[in-house]
Amino acid sequence: MMMKLQDELRLKSALFETRRHFLKQCTSGLGMMALGAMVGGCGSGKKIGQPVVMNPLDPKLTHFAAKAKSVIFLHMCGSPSQLELWDYKPELAKLDGQPCPPSFLEGKKFAFIRGVPDMLGSVGQFKQHGQSGAWISDYFTHLPQAADEIAFLKAMYTDQFNHAPAQLFMHTGSARLGRPSMGSWVTYGLGSENANLPGFVVLTSGGKAPDAGKSVWGSGFLPSVYQGVQCRSEGDPVLFLSDPNGLDRDLRKKAVEALSEVNRQQYEEFKDPETLARIAQYEMAFKMQMSVPEVMDISKEPTYIHQLYGTEPGQSSFANNCLLARKLVEKGVRFVQLYDWGWDTHGDGKGTSLEFGLRDKVNQIDQSITALLLDLKQRGMLDETLVVWGTEFGRTPMQENRNGKKMPFKGRDHHTDAFTCWMAGGGVKRGFSMGESDELGYFGIKDRTHIHDLQATILHQLGFNHEEFTYEFQGRNFRLTDVSGKVIHKVIA
Amino acid sequence: MYGKPVMPYQPQGVWQAVYSNAKWQLSQGEDAYRRAIYTYIRRSSPYPSMLTFDGSTRDMCLARRIRTNTPLQALVTLNDTAFIEMAQQFAQRMEHEGGKTKIEQIKKGYWWMTGHELPQEKQKIFLKLYQEALIRFRKDPKKQEEWMCNATPETAALAVVANMMLNVDEFITKE
Numbered sequence: 001m002m003m004k005l006q007d008e009l010r011l012k013s014a015l016f017e018t019r020r021h022f023l024k025q026c027t028s029g030l031g032m033m034a035l036g037a038m039v040g041g042c043g044s045g046k047k048i049g050q051p052v053v054m055n056p057l058d059p060k061l062t063h064f065a066a067k068a069k070s071v072i073f074l075h076m077c078g079s080p081s082q083l084e085l086w087d088y089k090p091e092l093a094k095l096d097g098q099p100c101p102p103s104f105l106e107g108k109k110f111a112f113i114r115g116v117p118d119m120l121g122s123v124g125q126f127k128q129h130g131q132s133g134a135w136i137s138d139y140f141t142h143l144p145q146a147a148d149e150i151a152f153l154k155a156m157y158t159d160q161f162n163h164a165p166a167q168l169f170m171h172t173g174s175a176r177l178g179r180p181s182m183g184s185w186v187t188y189g190l191g192s193e194n195a196n197l198p199g200f201v202v203l204t205s206g207g208k209a210p211d212a213g214k215s216v217w218g219s220g221f222l223p224s225v226y227q228g229v230q231c232r233s234e235g236d237p238v239l240f241l242s243d244p245n246g247l248d249r250d251l252r253k254k255a256v257e258a259l260s261e262v263n264r265q266q267y268e269e270f271k272d273p274e275t276l277a278r279i280a281q282y283e284m285a286f287k288m289q290m291s292v293p294e295v296m297d298i299s300k301e302p303t304y305i306h307q308l309y310g311t312e313p314g315q316s317s318f319a320n321n322c323l324l325a326r327k328l329v330e331k332g333v334r335f336v337q338l339y340d341w342g343w344d345t346h347g348d349g350k351g352t353s354l355e356f357g358l359r360d361k362v363n364q365i366d367q368s369i370t371a372l373l374l375d376l377k378q379r380g381m382l383d384e385t386l387v388v389w390g391t392e393f394g395r396t397p398m399q400e401n402r403n404g405k406k407m408p409f410k411g412r413d414h415h416t417d418a419f420t421c422w423m424a425g426g427g428v429k430r431g432f433s434m435g436e437s438d439e440l441g442y443f444g445i446k447d448r449t450h451i452h453d454l455q456a457t458i459l460h461q462l463g464f465n466h467e468e469f470t471y472e473f474q475g476r477n478f479r480l481t482d483v484s485g486k487v488i489h490k491v492i493a
Numbered sequence: 494m495y496g497k498p499v500m501p502y503q504p505q506g507v508w509q510a511v512y513s514n515a516k517w518q519l520s521q522g523e524d525a526y527r528r529a530i531y532t533y534i535r536r537s538s539p540y541p542s543m544l545t546f547d548g549s550t551r552d553m554c555l556a557r558r559i560r561t562n563t564p565l566q567a568l569v570t571l572n573d574t575a576f577i578e579m580a581q582q583f584a585q586r587m588e589h590e591g592g593k594t595k596i597e598q599i600k601k602g603y604w605w606m607t608g609h610e611l612p613q614e615k616q617k618i619f620l621k622l623y624q625e626a627l628i629r630f631r632k633d634p635k636k637q638e639e640w641m642c643n644a645t646p647e648t649a650a651l652a653v654v655a656n657m658m659l660n661v662d663e664f665i666t667k668e
Contacts, residue, residue: 215536262662281567288564
């Protein structure tokens with residue numbers, strides 16, 4: 001037994017050795033010239049014959065040509081009601097106030113609804129907009145301008161009816177903790193186009209972090225270099241970005257130069273390429289200290305941009321994050337994720353009601369989302385930027401009756417069987433709607449799309465076959481879409 | 494040894510606990526400086542520098558720790574308050590126990606750090622950085638005060654060197 005283990009250990013370490021040697025040979029051989037040009041960014045003036053450092057974020061090739069270069073994922077934490085915003089159900093309005101038919105309740109489990117709840121007609125007034133005739137409710141006043149850019153998925157469904165697991169499911173493909181997030185997969189597969197910025201950036205608004213915590217942008221079992229970097233609007237935009245007090249830039253520069261020199265001597269002695277990587281990372285960190293505050297500063301944007309987005313420099317808001325998302329994508333960031341908290345509209349208070357709270361929340365995003373779409377379009381970036389608006393699940397067509405009691409305001413419970421997400425740009429159809437729920441908006445009845453399907457489609461637009469895009473961990477291959485997921489070809493232009 | 498978990502310094506606003514009023518309360522006195530094994534762990538909001546260094550998020554069991562090498566790690570070891578305080582303490586120890594001259598002190602510090610002699614070439618680099626920092630701090634006592642209060646310009650300059658020493662590859666990576 002012991003011998004066997006030792007043999008296995010030897011075999012494993014030999015495997016790692018050869019891989020490392022292979023990489024070394026690759027980088028110092030013929031491919032080096034090409035790579036040297038691609039690496040760029042740091043440490044210019046490399047000598048021929050010196051191994052080029054393989055940076056884990058170097059740009060990489062995909063399975064096939066990509067339609068989208070980057071993704072902006074707008075996640076509304078708490079799940080806004082599809083019935084108030086996107087999914088027009090005149091039949092439901094007729095049943096408003098009547099007890100829910102028993103067939104709806106048989107074998108069903110809800111987060112809060114108990115007994116027999118009443119049906120609840122939509123609080124929103126619906127109208128068709130644009131040439132595509134997209135149904136958007138009166139909650140939105142700006143978004144109709146961009147209606148023809150949007151492709152709706154109106155029969156989304158998920159497996160999870162509580163926020164944290166459902167958010168994990170949306171972003172990591174699993175309701176349990178521990179899997180890499182979509183953005184991590186994407187940066188792992190694509191690398192970064194800008195050596196001076198992180199490849200995957202996360203921005204949050206709404207006063208709280210997502211229910212599932214930082215795991216929704218974690219790298220799981222992928223190396224931590226692929227985890228989402230949360231950029232903050234208060235304090236350092238990236239943790240530990242600013243130099244310590246009293247240490248000014250040129251003294252810091254001298255210090256980093258001294259450090260590089262010491263490390264270079266170290267490399268001369270031991271020839272470990274990791275040492276070169278270390279030197280490169282310190283130089284990159286030094287550059288990031290300049291480039292990150294620059295891109296995160298929106299105060300220098302022209303007035304018309306601020307008017308378009310409704311942004312106010314220095315504030316922490318969803319609008320500011322939308323503008324930042326555009327700036328980051330422009331600079332080559334692959335995956336930008338926005339989380340906005342506060343959409344959980346149960347109706348247990350004014351702030352969480354469909355009549356008031358939801359309207360306030362929509363007012364916080366309406367103008368800036370519209371601005372983001374129009375601004376990207378105007379800059380010619382929408383074609384290669386996939387914007388996804390989504391959430392973790394939907395809401396019930398029934399009025400919530402927490403613990404069997406009547407709620408003070410209009411509200412709906414968590415619902416997994418039908419909800420709406422949408423995409424725009426990045427090679428998806430413009431002015432398109434796909435999927436239908438039944439007359440009461442309870443179940444998807446046509447072209448249902450699962451969370452894994454959406455994930456497969458996002459990867460597809462970035463040039464990946466989601467079934468082949470795997471990482472070996474704990475003895476098997478893992479992928480974002482687990483063991484399911486189909487690319488939603490209907491929605492692709 | 495032993496004792497309750499502690500909450501060492503972490504930047505404002507990083508700690509986020511949904512569905513709970515738990516707060517990150519900076520531990521006082523020695524507790525703020527305990528080994529990382531005592532650091533309070535919350536899976537949904539892990540300690541930031543551990544996350545940056547491939548620390549386990551405790552979501553899954555790990556058969557082996559992945560080794561990465563990222564610019565964000567460089568920012569932690571260069572700028573995190575914990576590392577700055579370490580550098581300042583290290584500088585003071587070098588001064589008190591390292592010998593009479595600066596070069597003796599730096600050599601001793603390097604010995605403590607790595608267990609071997611500081612080569613001639615590297616001595617020059619560290620000494621040059623020390624002198625540059627010293628000139629600056631002598632010229633601008635206010636800057637020096639911000640960087641390290643209640644210290645002589647010599648100690649403050651040595652702390653700049655110590656900060657760099659704690660970042661050399663030889664110290665961070667085990668060959």
